[in-house]
Amino acid sequence: MRLFVVCVCALVFCRSAAAQAPxxxxxxxxxxxxxxxxxxxxxxxxxxxxxxxxxxxxxxxxxxxxxxxxxxxxxxxxxxxxxxxxxxxxxxxxxxxxxxxxxxxxxxxxxxxxxxxxxxxxCHRGVSLPLPLFQLMIDAATAGRADSAIRLYRALRARYYGHDAYDFGEGSLNTAAFRLGRAKRFDDAFALLRLNEDLFPGSTGMSVFRGNIQLMKGDTAAAAAEFREAIRRDSTNVEARGRLRGIGRAP
Ligand code: HEC
Ligand code: HEC
Incomplete structure (x- = not known):
């Protein structure tokens, strides 16, 4: 009996020692x-x-x-x-x-x-830092310029397109551009929209975004041209019509 107890102790000791050892x-x-x-x-x-x-x-x-x-x-x-x-x-x-x-x-x-x-x-959807794509674009454009955001966009798209890590739909770059516009980074905002136009050519919504950013910049004539372009792209675009009326221009 005593021997048995000793054996069990030895076994327990060995096991705990093994657990510590790599x-x-x-x-x-x-x-x-x-x-x-x-x-x-x-x-x-x-x-x-x-x-x-x-x-x-x-x-x-x-x-x-x-x-x-x-x-x-x-x-x-x-x-x-x-x-x-x-x-x-x-x-x-x-x-x-x-x-x-x-x-x-x-x-x-x-x-x-x-x-x-x-x-x-x-939340993570296959990436370690689960931030929305528009946020990554804003951060990259703010830390560097639009070029670095665009390089990042292309790299992420090449790697993650077709996965649910990031939303590569039209909305992400529109949102990033809008927020950059609000921060008065107009060149960066327009650069991101140019990339978006390459990816989603002829989008009526994007023309409205461009018009809104022209308004933030204070260029009413350029804004009106964008809203007219939005209507040319889609005659039912009520937002563009409303904007034109808002700035005293007829659609
Ligand atoms: C509700 C959403 C959510 C869930 C669920 C979640 N995370 Fe996160 N995680 C985040 C957010 C947001 C961040 C970014 C935090 C920051 O950096 O401020 C993050 C960051 C991290 C980071 C740091 C990444 C880095 O590069 O700094 C690690 C590690 C991590 N999460 C692990 C996990 C693990 C493991 C789980 C599951 C047990 C988990 N997370 C579940 C939202 C979530
Ligand atoms: C996102 C971070 C993360 C990743 C990736 C991760 N682990 Fe862990 N791991 C942890 C955390 C946190 C604990 C501690 C959990 C706790 O405290 O309850 C842990 C604990 C462990 C333990 C237990 C260690 C102990 O204390 O005895 C093992 C074994 C382990 N991980 C193996 C792995 C293996 C194998 C992988 C790769 C397939 C892995 N882990 C990937 C975060 C991670």
Missing amino acids: GRFPPDSLVNVKVIPRTTPVIQVVGIMRNFAFGLGVRCPFCHVGEEGMPLEQFDFAKDEKRTKLVARQMMRMVEEINRRLDTLPHGSDHVHQNVEVTCAT
Whole structure:
């Protein structure tokens, strides 16, 4: 009996020693989890981690200490060294909170789906920084000029078109241009609209945007020309007609 107890102790000691030592993947046990319950099977944790990586379009070293291409046994998954891992832990708490609140929605309405669960991918959609495309365009044009925003747009489009990471519809560049116009960055705004015109030639809505930005700039004649162009592109464009009347010009 005494021998048996000693054996069990030795076994427990070995197991915990192995858990600390790097060199096993999946690890034998969890070391430094603060949100995931400690009793969660390790293999399930690895599944959660794959979902994180997929949801954010990144790989393990984005959050963990280790290099791309290195065997997973050599990673130090328990270490809290990278800012991104700390952010991710806060995000996990945030997602738990969101899902708790979703559970409190009054049911019985057509708009409330049962069993909807918010995950990392709900917001991230395959990118680590889940900002709308128009925001990235404004930031790039403000930090540099329209050229840098346009380079970024083309790079993102080449990489993400057909994925739901970014909205490459006409609206994104229109919105970015409008906000840049409000910040009095007119050249940058028009440059983004020129790119948009290449991508969506003949859009009536875009002519209205151009007209509105001409108005912000104080060029009423150029604005009127844009609103007339919008009507030429689509005679039913009531917004363009309203704008023309608003600035005292007949459609
Ligand atoms: C977006 C950031 C992020 C990515 C990407 C990520 N992880 Fe994690 N990982 C975390 C966080 C945060 C924790 C700690 C969770 C907690 O505190 O409950 C963690 C914990 C772990 C643990 C448990 C470590 C311990 O303390 O015992 C393992 C193992 C792990 N990750 C493996 C992986 C693997 C393998 C990948 C790639 C497929 C990966 N992770 C990708 C954020 C990430
Ligand atoms: C409700 C929307 C939402 C959900 C759900 C969400 N995130 Fe985020 N996440 C954001 C936003 C917004 C940012 C940008 C925050 C900032 O930089 O100010 C962000 C940033 C991050 C970053 C930092 C990226 C960087 O490059 O700095 C990490 C890592 C991250 N999230 C991980 C996760 C993980 C893991 C999950 C799932 C457990 C998750 N997020 C779920 C909205 C979300």
